[in-house]
Amino acid sequence: MSRSSNEFFVGYLKTPPKLAIFLTVVSVLLTGLGIGGGFALLAGQPDYGNGGFKGGYKEHLGVLQAAPYPMLRLPPDEAHPDGRTILLSNPGKRGAQKRAAKHDGQIVDVGGVFITREGTRLLQVGGAAKIRPAKEPASIQDFVPAADVPLGPVTLRGEIVDTKCYLGAMLPGEGKVHRACANLCLMGGIPPMLAVFHENEAPTLLLLTNAAGEAFDAEILDYVAPYVSVTGDLYRRGDLLMLRTDASRIGFI
Amino acid sequence: MSVQYRPVTWTRNKITYDLVLGFGIAAFIILFLRYAPGWLESPRISGPQLRMRAFGTCAFLLLTIVLSIGPLARLDSRFLPLLYNRRHFGVAIFFVALAHAFAVTGWYQAFGPLDRYVALLASSTAVTSWQAFPFEYLGIFALGILFTLAATSHDFWLTFLGAPLWKAIHMSVYAAYAAIIGHIALGVLQAEHSPWLLGLTGVSVGLVSALHIAAGLREQEASVAPAVSDSEGNWVHAAYIGDLPDEGGVTVFLPTGEKAALFRYDGKVSALSNACAHQNGPLAEGRIIDGCVTCPWHGYQYRPEDGCSPAPFTEKVATYRLRRNGNRLLIDANALPPGTPVPPIELEQGA
Numbered sequence A: 001m002s003r004s005s006n007e008f009f010v011g012y013l014k015t016p017p018k019l020a021i022f023l024t025v026v027s028v029l030l031t032g033l034g035i036g037g038g039f040a041l042l043a044g045q046p047d048y049g050n051g052g053f054k055g056g057y058k059e060h061l062g063v064l065q066a067a068p069y070p071m072l073r074l075p076p077d078e079a080h081p082d083g084r085t086i087l088l089s090n091p092g093k094r095g096a097q098k099r100a101a102k103h104d105g106q107i108v109d110v111g112g113v114f115i116t117r118e119g120t121r122l123l124q125v126g127g128a129a130k131i132r133p134a135k136e137p138a139s140i141q142d143f144v145p146a147a148d149v150p151l152g153p154v155t156l157r158g159e160i161v162d163t164k165c166y167l168g169a170m171l172p173g174e175g176k177v178h179r180a181c182a183n184l185c186l187m188g189g190i191p192p193m194l195a196v197f198h199e200n201e202a203p204t205l206l207l208l209t210n211a212a213g214e215a216f217d218a219e220i221l222d223y224v225a226p227y228v229s230v231t232g233d234l235y236r237r238g239d240l241l242m243l244r245t246d247a248s249r250i251g252f253i
Numbered sequence B: 001m002s003v004q005y006r007p008v009t010w011t012r013n014k015i016t017y018d019l020v021l022g023f024g025i026a027a028f029i030i031l032f033l034r035y036a037p038g039w040l041e042s043p044r045i046s047g048p049q050l051r052m053r054a055f056g057t058c059a060f061l062l063l064t065i066v067l068s069i070g071p072l073a074r075l076d077s078r079f080l081p082l083l084y085n086r087r088h089f090g091v092a093i094f095f096v097a098l099a100h101a102f103a104v105t106g107w108y109q110a111f112g113p114l115d116r117y118v119a120l121l122a123s124s125t126a127v128t129s130w131q132a133f134p135f136e137y138l139g140i141f142a143l144g145i146l147f148t149l150a151a152t153s154h155d156f157w158l159t160f161l162g163a164p165l166w167k168a169i170h171m172s173v174y175a176a177y178a179a180i181i182g183h184i185a186l187g188v189l190q191a192e193h194s195p196w197l198l199g200l201t202g203v204s205v206g207l208v209s210a211l212h213i214a215a216g217l218r219e220q221e222a223s224v225a226p227a228v229s230d231s232e233g234n235w236v237h238a239a240y241i242g243d244l245p246d247e248g249g250v251t252v253f254l255p256t257g258e259k260a261a262l263f264r265y266d267g268k269v270s271a272l273s274n275a276c277a278h279q280n281g282p283l284a285e286g287r288i289i290d291g292c293v294t295c296p297w298h299g300y301q302y303r304p305e306d307g308c309s310p311a312p313f314t315e316k317v318a319t320y321r322l323r324r325n326g327n328r329l330l331i332d333a334n335a336l337p338p339g340t341p342v343p344p345i346e347l348e349q350g351a
């Protein structure tokens, strides 16, 4: 090792000037490389979409259904020949099951804010109305929500997400990093959906239920986030696609 | 060389070191929080998720740097000052990593049906699955190690536990690094398929491994000295007199697995243990200052004749017996108890 004795560093002595210059250069370099490296790590990060809370608080009149997950059925109109089916949740990582149970099958007013991403929506219940018996039910007095329409067996590939975060409650609200959060949402009662991605259009979202068409239990948690293939029977309720399946028919790709 | 324990014994160099470190971390976090969203394709990343990335990325880069400093200093002594005060670096990494953990649990594990710390362990548990592996566990493990190292970084623990145990505990930083690589690979690398993310994680692993291998090879070149005699002691070849630098040390690799530091000074030669009593700093890479062997790491000093620190200090290192055999020196591989005086070998003028 070659160095002249005045280049030798001792912690409690003054640093020799040549060494001090070297160290300054190294410090600046390391800081620069660190910051540059940090930004480079971000390069090529994907687009997380523009989902989020949109449109502010509104109240909606419809028929409430508590199973498999709380949802509000709206009668058909010109733009929606099949009627509309709006999934509901509570604030935070909690489903609206408790509130919905009291009103299953009733005509209700539901107040809340939409979380919307690429045309798919979920209503976070809250505000003045929350869920209450409708004040003016007359206009939909004779609306009877249509039964589920079977569309046959399918095998689809995609990602199992918790509907709320995926639609924009969190950005990004999908993927492996977000997996623990998604599972907590599902444990809390937020409906699980399968997001099937397409080349040039918005993903298709399907509500997942067990084979009997009821809410999924904890077995689904192992399959949240990684890419999976799901085989099941497809149904349509209003404008909502639903896939009945069970854990034995879900597999990692 | 402290005769009493203070939280930190400040010196000008330590203050400079910490200022540079603090400035670098602050600059990184501020620039990241301020400009990363605009730089991203998706500027609408949620605030807490941006903070997770800022702190997580920062901690990872800091760990890469701190693990590179050791081998860099072994390869080029000009990096030694970066090693000095490395403990403050480690403590800083712990706090940045802790900020990352708080950002995560305050968002992903919050507002849910479970307590957030229960949720951290219970929400994702598929340990047998590669795709769904709870990478959070690896992060918790690494944070635990960083905490242990930060908590035991003070000299008190060094003395209390003894240098070898302390050093062994602090070697677990490599386990923390490995866990963090796993945390990244099974976490964000599975979520986002950016070649940059993968490439730069690879660069970190490559850099840390390459530097360690290079430094290791360098030490192996100076291979174990061949034994030449074993009557009354375990005498082995130490060095040729002509190879001894004027006022520096030479590392001798002994058959016992230990290392001795050979020093030439004032026309004399003495041998001490290579391991500084403070933190096992390599004394052979130090210098003679004011007649004392001075450790390159924090400047502890020892008299070459007996391995004792000059008064009022009380540190001692082991000494070795030397014997001259023509143009070379032999060393008794059996170390003498720390502080044992050994008469130095006197060299003739011009040797």
Ligand code: FES
Binding pocket: B276, B277, B278, B279, B280, B281, B282, B295, B296, B297, B298, B299, B300
């Ligand atoms: S290791 Fe700290 S002075 Fe030697």
